[in-house]
Amino acid sequence: MPRIINFHDIDDRQWFEDTLDVIQDKFEIVPFSEIKKFYKGQSTAKNTVHLTVDDGHISTYTLIYPVLKERGLTASIFVSPKVISDRTNFWYLESAEYDKQKLRECISEVLKLNIEKLNGFYPRSVMKTLRLDQNWEVIELYREKFNEPIRDCQYINPVQLIELEKSGVFDIGAHTMNHPILANETERISNFEIAESVRMLSEMLGREVDTFAYPNGSPILDFGKREMNFAKDAGIKYAFSFLFKDLSRNDDLLSIPRYGLHHGDKDFIRKKLTYGPVWEPIKRMFFSNEDKYRKKIQKNLFQN
Ligand SMILES: [Zn+2]
Incomplete structure (x- = not known):
């Protein structure tokens, strides 16, 4: 079955080249038109990968x-x-290099919460439980309090x-x-964010x-x-x-699964590509993952 592999920003060309080498060892990298053909039943797209x-x-x-x-x-x-x-920058990139404890301070001030409640949590994950306007309020406060300049657009x-x-x-x-x-x-807002961007x-x-x-x-x-x-x-x-999963003809075309690759040497990438579909669901079942972590934050912050 075909699969889709996703990247974000990359700071190391060699890492990207190495990762492509590993992918190309096992798979054929195909354009999106091949994935469309797969969903239309016109191709099996066997052993193929599309990059996003x-x-x-x-x-x-x-x-x-x-x-x-x-x-x-x-x-x-x-x-x-x-x-x-x-x-401009997205909120998470604007605040990416902020000091974690100072950022917790600002979050607690904006949310009017005792800072104790935030200790031990990654501020970035806490911010992912908030609305956009709250996150920008946190960033504005940080900039004002700690004299932080606006970052150049990335x-x-x-x-x-x-x-x-x-x-x-x-x-x-x-x-x-x-x-x-x-x-x-x-x-x-959700509708605006989607429709207006399109x-x-x-x-x-x-x-x-x-x-x-x-x-x-x-x-x-x-x-x-x-x-x-x-x-x-x-x-x-x-x-x-x-979603760490290969494509299937039963996929909802409005929620097509993708694998994320962000780090790791050739060996790690090779293992992730080979065992990922088996390993990821097990990991999610037994170990902490982002879903569980954010639910825990929400529970800790907004209950009792
Ligand atoms: Zn994104």
Whole structure:
């Protein structure tokens, strides 16, 4: 069965090259059109992999693009038309290098919670249980309190977007405007984040956009049926989530599973590709994972 492998930002070209070597040892890397054929029953797409890259980080342009071009490969990318044109950062990138304890301090102030409740939790995971407006309130407070400057935009610019579109290397789809955890937002905001990103990206690219990736992407935890319907209403035919699973013809096309690869040497990547489909469900059953961790935070923060 085919599978989809996802990347985010990359800071090491060699790591990306090594990872592609390992993937190409075992699989054929195919364009998204092959995955569409698979879902339409026109191809078995046996032993194939399609690559996707989320967020439109500048490394998509500076590292991933030249490597794929050199190897004659293609990938799908999912971007926010808003950060590209406003030259801003998503909330998690803006706060990525903030001091953890100072960040906890700001979160506790914004949420009017005793800081004790936050001790021991990663502030980034706590922020994933909040709404976008709360996260920006936390960031504003941090900047004010600790005299923190606004970071330069870390994403591709509109000219680069058009170059990537014209290159033939990438299929470009939408990824919301501001990268919220959609499930935490009101119906109105969740719908806006999806529909407006599709509309604005279509306008920038001068064509219809029918692919989308949910921010963070865990079904139920990060998005649900509500978001799948919003995506469908916005004209999306294929929407991508995160689930460590190969593709199957029974997949809901509005929640297509993807594997994430972020780190590890060649040996680790090889093992993950080979045993991942078996190992991941077991890991989720017996060990802590992000879903459980965030539920624990929510319980700890907002109950009693
Ligand atoms: Zn993302």
